[in-house]
Every structure is written in C-alpha cells, then in structure tokens.
Amino acid sequence: MKNFNNRLGFIWLDGRFVKWNQAKLHVLSHGLHYASCVFEGARIYNGKIFKLNEHTKRLFFSSKILGFKLPYKEKVINKVCEEIVKKQKIKNGYLRPFAWRGSEMMAISAQNTTIHVAIATWEMSTYFDKRKKFNGIKLKTSKWIRPPSNTAPTQAKAAGLYMICTLSKHIAEKKGFDDSLMLDSNGYVAESTGANIFFVKNNKLYTPIADCFLNGITRQTVIKLAKKNNIKIIEKRILPRELLKADEIFLTGTAVEITPISQIDNKKFNVGEITKKLISLFSDLVEKN
Ligand SMILES: Cc1ncc(COP(=O)(O)O)c(C=O)c1O
Numbered sequence: 001m002k003n004f005n006n007r008l009g010f011i012w013l014d015g016r017f018v019k020w021n022q023a024k025l026h027v028l029s030h031g032l033h034y035a036s037c038v039f040e041g042a043r044i045y046n047g048k049i050f051k052l053n054e055h056t057k058r059l060f061f062s063s064k065i066l067g068f069k070l071p072y073k074e075k076v077i078n079k080v081c082e083e084i085v086k087k088q089k090i091k092n093g094y095l096r097p098f099a100w101r102g103s104e105m106m107a108i109s110a111q112n113t114t115i116h117v118a119i120a121t122w123e124m125s126t127y128f129d130k131r132k133k134f135n136g137i138k139l140k141t142s143k144w145i146r147p148p149s150n151t152a153p154t155q156a157k158a159a160g161l162y163m164i165c166t167l168s169k170h171i172a173e174k175k176g177f178d179d180s181l182m183l184d185s186n187g188y189v190a191e192s193t194g195a196n197i198f199f200v201k202n203n204k205l206y207t208p209i210a211d212c213f214l215n216g217i218t219r220q221t222v223i224k225l226a227k228k229n230n231i232k233i234i235e236k237r238i239l240p241r242e243l244l245k246a247d248e249i250f251l252t253g254t255a256v257e258i259t260p261i262s263q264i265d266n267k268k269f270n271v272g273e274i275t276k277k278l279i280s281l282f283s284d285l286v287e288k289n
Contacts, residue, residue: 009088012119030110031100035160038062039098045286054217062156094124127255136262137178142168146190154212165193189238195253199246200274204232218252225281248272
C-alpha cells in the first residue's frame with residue numbers, strides 16, 4: 001500500500017485545502033492521546049460519493065456522543081467532501097472525513113479544546129484482494145469482544161473503539177486469516193473488525209441486533225435490498241454455533257461492500273446464491289448512485 005503521509009494533492013484541514021504532506025497536527029493533540037476523535041469512511045463510485053448525507057449525519061452524531069460540536073454545518077461538510085473528490089480527481093475511491101480535539105488541554109478533561117476537522121480522499125478498489133472478494137475471506141474468532149454499550153459509546157464511529165479491532169485483526173493475520181469474528185459480552189455473534197455480518201439459512205437472511213456495534217449504513221442498505229426482493233430478513237441474537245451451521249455467510253461495510261466468508265476458524269463455507277444475488281443488487285445500486 002502506498003504510504004499515506006506523502007502523496008500528491010490536497011487534504012482539507014480546518015477550513016482550507018492544504019498540500020497533502022503538510023496536513024499536520026500537534027503531537028500533543030487530545031484526539032491522539034485520549035481518543036477524542038470521530039471519523040467516517042464513504043465510498044466514491046464513478047466520481048460520486050455513495051450515501052454522503054448518511055455518512056455526514058453519522059459524523060455529527062458520533063461527535064455529539066463524544067460531547068463535542070463540529071464548527072461547521074452538515075451542508076458545508078457535504079460540499080467540501082464533493083469538492084475534494086473533484087479536486088483529487090477520484091473516480092473510485094474512499095473518503096475519510098474526521099474530527100478531533102486539539103492540543104489546548106493535555107488531561108482527561110478537555111472541555112475547552114479546539115475541534116479540528118479534516119477530509120481526505122484516495123483511490124481504492126476492493127478492501128480484500130479481488131480473488132478473495134469473489135471467493136470469500138477467512139475469519140478467526142477473536143479473544144477480544146465488542147464492549148457492551150454501557151462501557152463504550154458503541155454507536156459512535158469513534159477512534160477509541162478500533163483499538164481492539166486492530167489487536168484482533170493483527171492476531172488473525174498472523175495466523176493466516178483475513179479478519180476476525182468478534183463476539184459480544186454475552187457470547188453472541190457481533191461483527192468483524194470493520195464490517196457487519198449476515199448469514200443465510202434455509203433461504204432466510206439473519207443478522208445480529210446492532211446494540212453494541214455500529215448499525216452500518218451498508219447493513220441498513222442490504223436489509224432494505226433484501227426486503228425489496230422478498231428475502232426474509234431476521235435480526236436476532238445469534239450464537240456462534242448457529243452461525244457455523246449457516247448455508248452462506250457474508251460481511252457488509254463501506255470498505256468491504258458485500259464480501260463472502262469462506263471459512264470461520266476450521267469450518268468452511270460456500271459462496272451461495274443469496275450472497276451472489278445481494279452482491280449483484282448492491283452493485284446495481286452503486287452504479288445508479
Ligand atoms: C466496526 C465497524 N462495524 C461496521 C461497519 C460498517 O459500517 P458501514 O456500512 O456504515 O460502513 C464499520 C465501517 O464503518 C465498522 O468500522
């Protein structure tokens with residue numbers, strides 16, 4: 001992967017476009033030390049940002065949960081997102097708007113810090129390599145669990161929540177897997193490190209209730225697509241042993257889009273017809289974007 005600290009073009013930082021390699025923050029930023037940082041990830045298809053409004057709304061919602069207010073209106077952020085995609089000439093890529101507390105206070109309490117906002121974008125194809133995106137990826141069950149909703153702001157897309165995701169994913173990768181399956185504090189299936197999970201059993205679609213992890217924008221889109229296409233969808237608590245009896249399993253997320261699962265721990269799965277149908281419906285939808 002090309003290094004992210006020195007690329008051509010611009011990043012929007014605190015109200016202006018600055019040269020990519022000059023988009024810097026102070027080392028004593030609260031966001032870096034205490035994770036007071038929220039972010040978004042959206043996809044660009046054919047030069048257009050998919051579900052931009054939904055992503056911007058979630059960025060504001062996440063910052064509200066973390067107790068800070070962005071110094072811009074949603075419509076300004078939307079406009080800048082569109083501008084930077086054009087300026088960077090992105091055709092198919094990724095957009096990363098984010099906000100964090102600055103360096104005025106270096107302590108747990110940080111009520112009077114400046115709120116910084118930046119937006120960057122880059123070309124991106126599939127999250128996993130193309131062969132895996134088609135044939136499925138391998139998940140390893142993580143020893144880390146999704147935190148219960150009274151121990152962390154689980155509905156926010158907040159930097160702090162990703163510490164256990166990076167730890168989990170590194171362990172999985174070291175063992176030859178692509179990603180981790182994370183359970184919740186009651187032992188039910190939650191999600192992967194950066195995507196929601198669905199499975200198919202007897203032609204019905206199942207997904208866990210999103211009460212301790214992000215109710216992903218792609219998850220919501222896939223649920224709508226399923227309903228529109230008469231695929232029965234059930235949100236419920238799912239034990240790992242039920243997941244392992246599935247006919248098909250897949251992940252959904254902005255980065256992974258819809259990615260089939262070919263293996264969880266030692267158990268193998270095929271890429272089934274409902275997964276293929278949803279992939280095709282999703283790709284029609286983003287084409288129409
Ligand atoms: C931990 C986690 N869960 C789920 C998702 C899926 O969310 P979305 O479909 O909105 O990208 C993401 C990606 O944003 C994520 O990081």
